[in-house]
Amino acid sequence: MNKQELKVLLKELKKWSAPATVLLSLYIPPGRPIADVLNNLRQEASISQNIKLKRTRDAVETAISAAIDRLTPINKVPDNGLALFCGENFDTEDFKCYMFSPPEKITVYFYRTDKTFHTEFLEDMVEENEIYGLIIVERDEATIGLLRGTKIQELEEIEGFVPGKHMMGGQSQRRIDRIIEEMYGNFLKEVGEKVNAYFLPYVEEKKMKGILLGGPGYAKNDFYEGDYVDYRIKNLILQPLVDLGDQGEAGLREMVMKSKDVLKNQKYIEVEDLLDEIKYHLAKDDGLVVYGKEEIEKAISLGALDSLVVSEDSEAEKLSTEAEKMGTKVYVISDEIPEAEWVRKTFGGAIGKLRFRI
Incomplete structure:
Protein backbone atom coordinates (compact mmCIF):
# COMPACT_ATOMS: atom_id res chain seq x y z
CA MET A 1 0.00 0.00 0.00
CA ASN A 2 1.41 3.40 -0.98
CA LYS A 3 1.02 6.64 0.98
CA GLN A 4 -1.85 8.01 -1.09
CA GLU A 5 -3.83 4.76 -0.74
CA LEU A 6 -3.16 4.79 3.00
CA LYS A 7 -4.32 8.41 3.26
CA VAL A 8 -7.64 7.51 1.62
CA LEU A 9 -8.10 4.47 3.88
CA LEU A 10 -7.35 6.44 7.05
CA LYS A 11 -10.10 8.90 6.17
CA GLU A 12 -12.51 5.98 5.82
CA LEU A 13 -11.43 4.42 9.12
CA LYS A 14 -11.92 7.71 10.97
CA LYS A 15 -15.57 7.79 9.92
CA TRP A 16 -16.29 4.65 11.96
CA SER A 17 -17.46 4.86 15.54
CA ALA A 18 -19.43 2.67 17.92
CA PRO A 19 -21.29 3.17 21.21
CA ALA A 20 -19.23 0.39 22.78
CA THR A 21 -15.62 -0.82 22.57
CA VAL A 22 -16.12 -3.17 19.60
CA LEU A 23 -13.79 -1.79 16.89
CA LEU A 24 -10.58 -3.84 16.73
CA SER A 25 -7.20 -2.28 15.92
CA LEU A 26 -4.11 -4.46 15.62
CA TYR A 27 -0.53 -3.51 14.70
CA ILE A 28 2.06 -6.25 14.15
CA PRO A 29 5.73 -5.30 13.70
CA PRO A 30 8.02 -7.33 11.39
CA GLY A 31 9.61 -10.31 13.09
CA ARG A 32 6.63 -11.01 15.34
CA PRO A 33 5.61 -14.68 14.92
CA ILE A 34 2.10 -15.01 13.50
CA ALA A 35 1.49 -17.95 15.86
CA ASP A 36 2.04 -15.68 18.87
CA VAL A 37 -0.41 -13.12 17.51
CA LEU A 38 -3.04 -15.80 16.87
CA ASN A 39 -2.62 -17.12 20.41
CA ASN A 40 -3.12 -13.61 21.80
CA LEU A 41 -6.27 -13.14 19.73
CA ARG A 42 -7.69 -16.47 20.89
CA GLN A 43 -7.07 -15.42 24.50
CA GLU A 44 -8.87 -12.12 23.83
CA ALA A 45 -11.76 -14.06 22.28
CA SER A 46 -12.01 -16.14 25.46
CA ILE A 47 -11.97 -13.02 27.65
CA SER A 48 -14.66 -11.37 25.49
CA GLN A 49 -17.13 -14.09 26.49
CA ASN A 50 -17.40 -12.33 29.88
CA ILE A 51 -18.92 -9.19 28.30
CA LYS A 52 -22.44 -8.84 29.70
CA LEU A 53 -24.23 -7.06 26.83
CA LYS A 54 -24.96 -9.59 24.10
CA ARG A 55 -24.66 -7.23 21.15
CA THR A 56 -21.34 -5.88 22.38
CA ARG A 57 -20.09 -9.40 23.09
CA ASP A 58 -21.15 -10.64 19.66
CA ALA A 59 -19.57 -7.65 17.90
CA VAL A 60 -16.22 -8.10 19.69
CA GLU A 61 -16.18 -11.86 19.03
CA THR A 62 -17.00 -11.28 15.36
CA ALA A 63 -14.17 -8.75 14.99
CA ILE A 64 -11.64 -11.06 16.66
CA SER A 65 -12.79 -14.05 14.57
CA ALA A 66 -12.41 -12.00 11.38
CA ALA A 67 -8.89 -10.99 12.41
CA ILE A 68 -7.96 -14.62 13.12
CA ASP A 69 -9.37 -15.72 9.74
CA ARG A 70 -7.26 -13.18 7.86
CA LEU A 71 -4.05 -13.89 9.75
CA THR A 72 -4.24 -17.69 9.72
CA PRO A 73 -3.11 -18.16 6.06
CA ILE A 74 -0.09 -15.86 6.54
CA ASN A 75 3.27 -17.54 7.20
CA LYS A 76 5.37 -14.46 7.90
CA VAL A 77 4.78 -10.81 8.76
CA PRO A 78 5.89 -8.59 5.82
CA ASP A 79 8.99 -6.39 6.11
CA ASN A 80 6.92 -3.32 7.05
CA GLY A 81 4.61 -5.24 9.39
CA LEU A 82 0.83 -5.55 9.27
CA ALA A 83 -2.06 -3.34 10.30
CA LEU A 84 -5.52 -4.80 10.78
CA PHE A 85 -8.86 -3.10 11.51
CA CYS A 86 -12.11 -5.03 11.97
CA GLY A 87 -15.49 -3.99 13.28
CA GLU A 88 -19.18 -3.31 12.90
CA ASN A 89 -20.75 0.05 12.25
CA PHE A 90 -23.69 -0.05 14.67
CA ASP A 91 -25.63 2.57 12.69
CA THR A 92 -25.51 0.78 9.32
CA GLU A 93 -24.84 -2.75 10.66
CA ASP A 94 -22.05 -2.86 8.08
CA PHE A 95 -19.03 -5.03 8.94
CA LYS A 96 -15.60 -4.56 7.41
CA CYS A 97 -12.12 -5.90 8.00
CA TYR A 98 -9.01 -4.29 6.51
CA MET A 99 -5.53 -5.87 6.59
CA PHE A 100 -2.50 -4.39 4.84
CA SER A 101 1.23 -3.74 5.03
CA PRO A 102 1.81 0.04 5.30
CA PRO A 103 4.38 2.08 3.32
CA GLU A 104 6.65 2.44 6.36
CA LYS A 105 7.71 0.03 9.07
CA ILE A 106 5.45 -0.59 12.08
CA THR A 107 7.55 -0.53 15.25
CA VAL A 108 5.04 -1.41 17.96
CA TYR A 109 2.80 -4.36 18.78
CA PHE A 110 -0.59 -2.92 19.66
CA TYR A 111 -4.01 -4.51 20.19
CA ARG A 112 -7.18 -2.79 21.36
CA THR A 113 -10.94 -2.84 20.93
CA ASP A 114 -12.38 0.64 21.31
CA LYS A 115 -15.19 2.96 20.22
CA THR A 116 -13.03 4.16 17.33
CA PHE A 117 -10.20 2.66 15.30
CA HIS A 118 -6.71 3.57 16.52
CA THR A 119 -5.00 5.02 13.46
CA GLU A 120 -2.43 7.15 15.29
CA PHE A 121 0.50 4.84 14.51
CA LEU A 122 -0.14 5.30 10.78
CA GLU A 123 -0.78 9.04 10.77
CA ASP A 124 2.86 10.07 10.53
CA MET A 125 3.30 7.86 7.45
CA VAL A 126 1.10 10.23 5.45
CA GLU A 127 1.90 13.41 7.35
CA GLU A 128 5.08 15.35 7.90
CA ASN A 129 7.15 14.03 10.76
CA GLU A 130 6.77 17.01 13.08
CA ILE A 131 5.16 15.62 16.23
CA TYR A 132 4.59 17.10 19.68
CA GLY A 133 3.02 15.20 22.57
CA LEU A 134 0.19 16.83 24.52
CA ILE A 135 -0.74 15.95 28.13
CA ILE A 136 -3.39 17.59 30.33
CA VAL A 137 -3.52 16.36 33.94
CA GLU A 138 -5.65 17.14 36.96
CA ARG A 139 -6.39 15.13 40.11
CA ASP A 140 -8.89 12.74 38.55
CA GLU A 141 -8.97 13.52 34.84
CA ALA A 142 -6.46 13.59 31.99
CA THR A 143 -6.24 14.00 28.23
CA ILE A 144 -3.49 12.68 25.96
CA GLY A 145 -3.03 13.97 22.42
CA LEU A 146 -0.67 14.74 19.57
CA LEU A 147 0.14 17.87 17.59
CA ARG A 148 1.20 16.82 14.09
CA GLY A 149 1.71 19.54 11.49
CA THR A 150 -1.61 21.41 11.29
CA LYS A 151 -3.57 18.74 13.17
CA ILE A 152 -4.37 18.26 16.84
CA GLN A 153 -5.42 14.69 17.60
CA GLU A 154 -6.99 13.59 20.86
CA LEU A 155 -5.76 10.08 21.68
CA GLU A 156 -7.56 9.37 24.95
CA GLU A 157 -9.45 10.99 27.81
CA ILE A 158 -8.93 9.29 31.17
CA GLU A 159 -11.22 9.60 34.17
CA GLY A 160 -10.40 8.45 37.68
CA PHE A 161 -11.99 8.81 41.08
CA VAL A 162 -10.04 10.78 43.69
CA PRO A 163 -12.31 12.14 46.45
CA GLY A 164 -11.78 15.50 48.08
CA LYS A 165 -10.42 15.84 51.58
CA HIS A 166 -12.58 14.86 54.53
CA MET A 167 -12.68 16.72 57.85
CA MET A 168 -13.08 14.00 60.48
CA GLY A 169 -10.13 14.92 62.66
CA GLY A 170 -7.67 12.74 64.57
CA GLN A 171 -6.21 9.46 63.34
CA SER A 172 -9.22 8.77 61.12
CA GLN A 173 -8.51 11.98 59.24
CA ARG A 174 -4.84 11.03 58.71
CA ARG A 175 -5.78 7.54 57.56
CA ILE A 176 -8.33 8.87 55.05
CA ASP A 177 -5.84 11.46 53.80
CA ARG A 178 -3.29 8.68 53.17
CA ILE A 179 -5.89 6.66 51.24
CA ILE A 180 -6.85 9.68 49.13
CA GLU A 181 -3.21 10.48 48.35
CA GLU A 182 -2.62 6.85 47.41
CA MET A 183 -5.60 6.99 45.02
CA TYR A 184 -4.22 10.22 43.55
CA GLY A 185 -0.81 8.66 43.06
CA ASN A 186 -2.33 5.59 41.43
CA PHE A 187 -4.24 7.79 39.00
CA LEU A 188 -1.09 9.68 38.01
CA LYS A 189 0.65 6.34 37.58
CA GLU A 190 -2.14 5.15 35.26
CA VAL A 191 -1.81 8.33 33.21
CA GLY A 192 1.95 7.88 33.01
CA GLU A 193 1.62 4.31 31.77
CA LYS A 194 -0.74 5.41 29.00
CA VAL A 195 1.56 8.30 28.05
CA ASN A 196 4.46 5.86 27.77
CA ALA A 197 2.41 3.50 25.59
CA TYR A 198 1.37 6.27 23.20
CA PHE A 199 4.54 8.36 23.04
CA LEU A 200 7.50 5.97 23.32
CA PRO A 201 7.18 4.62 19.74
CA TYR A 202 7.56 8.20 18.44
CA VAL A 203 10.40 8.93 20.88
CA GLU A 204 12.28 5.79 19.84
CA GLU A 205 11.89 6.75 16.18
CA LYS A 206 13.17 10.25 17.05
CA LYS A 207 10.01 11.81 15.59
CA MET A 208 8.78 13.56 18.72
CA LYS A 209 10.21 17.06 18.98
CA GLY A 210 8.79 17.96 22.37
CA ILE A 211 5.92 17.48 24.84
CA LEU A 212 3.54 20.06 26.29
CA LEU A 213 2.23 19.38 29.81
CA GLY A 214 -0.56 21.41 31.37
CA GLY A 215 -3.60 21.43 33.61
CA PRO A 216 -5.75 23.62 35.86
CA GLY A 217 -3.99 23.02 39.19
CA TYR A 218 -0.99 21.45 40.90
CA ALA A 219 -1.45 17.98 39.41
CA LYS A 220 0.64 18.90 36.36
CA ASN A 221 3.55 19.79 38.66
CA ASP A 222 3.17 16.58 40.67
CA PHE A 223 3.05 14.59 37.43
CA TYR A 224 6.20 16.28 36.12
CA GLU A 225 8.17 16.01 39.35
CA GLY A 226 7.23 12.38 40.05
CA ASP A 227 8.54 9.25 38.33
CA TYR A 228 5.39 8.60 36.32
CA VAL A 229 6.80 8.57 32.78
CA ASP A 230 9.86 7.14 31.05
CA TYR A 231 12.91 9.41 31.50
CA ARG A 232 13.12 9.93 27.70
CA ILE A 233 9.61 11.37 27.71
CA LYS A 234 10.31 13.53 30.76
CA ASN A 235 13.38 14.99 29.04
CA LEU A 236 11.15 16.19 26.17
CA ILE A 237 8.64 18.07 28.36
CA LEU A 238 8.84 21.76 27.48
CA GLN A 239 8.83 24.55 30.04
CA PRO A 240 6.92 26.34 31.36
CA LEU A 241 4.06 24.00 32.25
CA VAL A 242 0.77 25.41 30.95
CA ASP A 243 -2.16 26.62 33.09
CA LEU A 244 -5.41 25.46 31.50
CA GLY A 245 -9.15 25.58 32.13
CA ASP A 246 -10.34 22.71 29.93
CA GLN A 247 -9.80 19.03 29.26
CA GLY A 248 -10.47 17.20 26.00
CA GLU A 249 -10.00 18.60 22.52
CA ALA A 250 -10.75 22.16 23.64
CA GLY A 251 -8.06 21.92 26.30
CA LEU A 252 -5.52 20.56 23.80
CA ARG A 253 -6.16 23.49 21.44
CA GLU A 254 -5.93 25.95 24.34
CA MET A 255 -2.60 24.46 25.43
CA VAL A 256 -1.12 24.68 21.93
CA MET A 257 -2.18 28.30 21.45
CA LYS A 258 -0.84 29.25 24.90
CA SER A 259 2.52 27.70 23.96
CA LYS A 260 3.32 29.84 20.92
CA ASP A 261 6.64 30.94 22.35
CA VAL A 262 7.96 27.38 22.65
CA LEU A 263 6.36 26.17 19.40
CA LYS A 264 8.04 28.64 17.07
CA ASN A 265 7.72 27.71 13.37
CA GLN A 266 5.24 24.94 14.18
CA LYS A 267 2.68 24.70 11.36
Missing part, protein backbone atom coordinates in the same frame (compact mmCIF):
# COMPACT_ATOMS: atom_id res chain seq x y z
CA TYR A 268 -0.47 24.67 13.53
CA ILE A 269 0.62 27.95 15.11
CA GLU A 270 1.60 29.40 11.74
CA VAL A 271 -1.73 28.60 10.10
CA GLU A 272 -3.76 29.92 13.06
CA ASP A 273 -1.75 33.17 12.99
CA LEU A 274 -2.18 33.41 9.22
CA LEU A 275 -5.96 32.92 9.46
CA ASP A 276 -6.14 35.63 12.14
CA GLU A 277 -4.18 37.93 9.81
CA ILE A 278 -6.49 37.10 6.88
CA LYS A 279 -9.55 37.91 9.02
CA TYR A 280 -7.93 41.23 9.96
CA HIS A 281 -7.37 42.17 6.29
CA LEU A 282 -10.91 41.05 5.37
CA ALA A 283 -12.31 43.33 8.08
CA LYS A 284 -10.23 46.25 6.78
CA ASP A 285 -11.16 45.42 3.17
CA ASP A 286 -7.66 46.53 2.12
CA GLY A 287 -7.32 44.29 -0.93
CA LEU A 288 -4.65 42.02 0.54
CA VAL A 289 -6.84 38.88 0.66
CA VAL A 290 -7.64 36.78 -2.39
CA TYR A 291 -10.11 33.91 -2.90
CA GLY A 292 -11.90 32.22 -5.78
CA LYS A 293 -10.09 29.89 -8.19
CA GLU A 294 -9.52 32.40 -11.00
CA GLU A 295 -8.36 35.19 -8.67
CA ILE A 296 -5.96 32.88 -6.84
CA GLU A 297 -4.55 31.57 -10.14
CA LYS A 298 -4.01 35.18 -11.28
CA ALA A 299 -2.21 36.04 -8.03
CA ILE A 300 0.01 32.97 -8.43
CA SER A 301 0.93 33.87 -12.02
CA LEU A 302 1.89 37.41 -10.94
CA GLY A 303 4.00 36.16 -8.03
CA ALA A 304 1.74 38.15 -5.71
CA LEU A 305 0.54 35.33 -3.45
CA ASP A 306 2.42 35.26 -0.14
CA SER A 307 0.46 32.53 1.70
CA LEU A 308 -2.37 30.16 0.80
CA VAL A 309 -4.69 28.17 3.05
CA VAL A 310 -6.36 25.23 1.32
CA SER A 311 -9.05 23.00 2.77
CA GLU A 312 -8.19 19.32 2.49
CA ASP A 313 -10.33 17.32 0.01
CA SER A 314 -11.56 20.46 -1.75
CA GLU A 315 -11.16 21.00 -5.50
CA ALA A 316 -8.98 23.97 -4.66
CA GLU A 317 -6.31 21.62 -3.24
CA LYS A 318 -4.88 21.37 -6.79
CA LEU A 319 -3.89 25.04 -6.56
CA SER A 320 -1.30 24.26 -3.89
CA THR A 321 1.21 22.67 -6.29
CA GLU A 322 1.36 25.69 -8.60
CA ALA A 323 1.48 28.07 -5.64
CA GLU A 324 4.45 26.28 -4.07
CA LYS A 325 6.38 26.53 -7.37
CA MET A 326 6.09 30.32 -7.10
CA GLY A 327 7.42 30.41 -3.54
CA THR A 328 4.04 30.69 -1.81
CA LYS A 329 3.71 29.22 1.69
CA VAL A 330 0.92 26.66 1.43
CA TYR A 331 -1.03 25.18 4.34
CA VAL A 332 -3.40 22.29 3.64
CA ILE A 333 -5.78 22.08 6.59
CA SER A 334 -8.16 19.33 7.66
CA ASP A 335 -11.29 19.53 9.80
CA GLU A 336 -9.12 19.42 12.96
CA ILE A 337 -8.52 23.14 12.35
CA PRO A 338 -11.64 24.97 13.61
CA GLU A 339 -11.69 27.38 10.63
CA ALA A 340 -11.49 24.61 7.99
CA GLU A 341 -15.25 24.61 7.43
CA TRP A 342 -15.21 28.42 7.17
CA VAL A 343 -12.55 28.25 4.43
CA ARG A 344 -14.37 25.48 2.57
CA LYS A 345 -17.94 26.82 2.70
CA THR A 346 -17.31 30.55 2.51
CA PHE A 347 -14.38 30.70 0.09
CA GLY A 348 -14.65 27.50 -1.92
CA GLY A 349 -11.82 25.75 -0.11
CA ALA A 350 -8.97 28.25 -0.56
CA ILE A 351 -8.05 31.74 0.64
CA GLY A 352 -4.75 33.57 0.48
CA LYS A 353 -2.82 36.63 1.63
CA LEU A 354 -1.16 38.78 -1.00
CA ARG A 355 2.32 40.30 -0.97
CA PHE A 356 0.91 43.38 -2.67
CA ARG A 357 -2.41 44.55 -4.09
CA ILE A 358 -3.29 43.50 -7.62
